[in-house]
Amino acid sequence: xSRSLQEGIITFDANLKSEILSCFGKTVDDSGYIVERxxxxxxxxxPNGEDxxxxxxxxxxxxxxxxxxxxxxxxxxxxDTLE
Amino acid sequence: xxFLDGLREFxxxxxxxxIQVGVKTVNIIADPRADVVSFDETTGALKINWEKLPEDKIxxxxxxxxxxxxxxxxxxxxxxxxxxxxxxxxxxxxxEERVFLSFFKGKIPxxxxxxxxxxxxVKRRFEEGAQKEEINRxxxxxxxxxxxxxxxxxxxxxxxxxxxxxxxxxxxxxYPGFSNEAFLEVYNPxxxxxxxxxxxxxxxxxxxxxxxxxxxMSRNRQYxxxxxxxxxIGKSNIEKINMVIYDLKSKYSTLKIQTSEYQNIVxxxxxx
Numbered sequence: 312x313s314r315s316l317q318e319g320i321i322t323f324d325a326n327l328k329s330e331i332l333s334c335f336g337k338t339v340d341d342s343g344y345i346v347e348r349x350x351x352x353x354x355x356x357x358p359n360g361e362d363x364x365x366x367x368x369x370x371x372x373x374x375x376x377x378x379x380x381x382x383x384x385x386x387x388x389x390x391d392t393l394e
Numbered sequence: 395x396x397f398l399d400g401l402r403e404f405x406x407x408x409x410x411x412x413i414q415v416g417v418k419t420v421n422i423i424a425d426p427r428a429d430v431v432s433f434d435e436t437t438g439a440l441k442i443n444w445e446k447l448p449e450d451k452i453x454x455x456x457x458x459x460x461x462x463x464x465x466x467x468x469x470x471x472x473x474x475x476x477x478x479x480x481x482x483x484x485x486x487x488x489x490e491e492r493v494f495l496s497f498f499k500g501k502i503p504x505x506x507x508x509x510x511x512x513x514x515x516v517k518r519r520f521e522e523g524a525q526k527e528e529i530n531r532x533x534x535x536x537x538x539x540x541x542x543x544x545x546x547x548x549x550x551x552x553x554x555x556x557x558x559x560x561x562x563x564x565x566x567x568x569y570p571g572f573s574n575e576a577f578l579e580v581y582n583p584x585x586x587x588x589x590x591x592x593x594x595x596x597x598x599x600x601x602x603x604x605x606x607x608x609x610x611m612s613r614n615r616q617y618x619x620x621x622x623x624x625x626x627i628g629k630s631n632i633e634k635i636n637m638v639i640y641d642l643k644s645k646y647s648t649l650k651i652q653t654s655e656y657q658n659i660v661x662x663x664x665x666x
Contacts, residue, residue, distance in 0.1 A: 316483065319397075320469045321462060322476050323422040327444055331422070331470065334456040335463075370471035371463050381475045382535035383482075383512040390479055393469070 328368050335376060339365045397462035401440065404458050405431055408451050413440065485518050486511065497560055501574055502581060509544040512536050513551035546588025558595040562627050562659055569657050580659060587623045590614065594626040594635055604638045611666060624662040632660045
């Protein structure tokens with residue numbers, strides 16, 4: 312693995328999810344999905360084309376804005392991108 | 395890393411704290427008892443306490459964070475998910491798991507391979523005595539992404555059946571004209587059947603084989619399922635299966651058996 316899990320990483324507390332999303336111009340709609348603040352009808356998507364709820368949100372990585380879900384398969388896929 | 399410079403600059407300009415060198419990790423926290431900024435010189439861990447930042451400083455921090463991701467390739471990740479990432483990495487770093495996973499890489503479909511990796515992690519947590527709620531949550535992650543096939547892979551992995559699949563592959567490989575497609579013809583029904591399967595490999599006694607087959611037939615029947623699949627590898631195991639089936643035929647008059655054989659591998663469908 313060329314990139315360790317220490318370098319190039321910013322971590323954040325789970326209770327700051329909404330605040331972190333606000334850094335990227337995102338907010339959460341009434342159904343709990345992450346959406347564009349300027350266009351709340353547009354939900355953000357993972358590379359698999361899935362909507363992301365605030366509960367499911369694990370983070371963001373580069374590549375436009377790649378949203379990461381907190382489930383096990385998504386984190387395994389993320390691990391591969393760090394290799 | 396350039397984004398660390400940005401954060402160091404933010405801390406210096408807006409919070410009047412000068413950190414010269416050595417920032418290795420950045421953690422954005424929300425802790426009413428912690429200082430607005432703390433830096434551990436030993437570990438290089440910089441903590442910025444969002445909750446203690448004045449509103450105008452938060453507005454200054456936001457673009458620094460988004461630039462770190464958009465412009466400087468930083469990964470922004472919630473703490474618990476990062477811990478899980480590290481645990482998955484640890485699971486996959488043992489020699490046994492590396493050998494096991496590298497065997498299946500490229501031989502089974504990519505989605506199955508990821509489901510298998512996830513299943514290995516679930517298996518490890520189960521063996522470590524994780525709470526049932528955690529195991530169920532992890533299994534649900536696999537089910538949500540990969541549906542029934544993912545759940546089957548998880549069940550088969552927990553039961554050690556994937557080690558049997560390695561034996562199947564190696565056995566099939568001994569014969570001329572072998573291809574991965576031929577292996578997938580055996581593999582796919584097994585992962586589709588999941589819990590409805592009895593897999594006979596290794597040095598099991600005839601009595602053990604009989605008990606498992608009868609036990610699963612009885613369980614299936616209880617839930618209105620009148621089918622069971624049996625896969626066996628090796629001459630002695632095939633003989634054991636045939637002996638058990640012979641006895642079952644006299645015990646269950648309605649039992650129907652469909653058999654297919656590929657070299658030293660037998661697959662049966664029992665309908666009862």
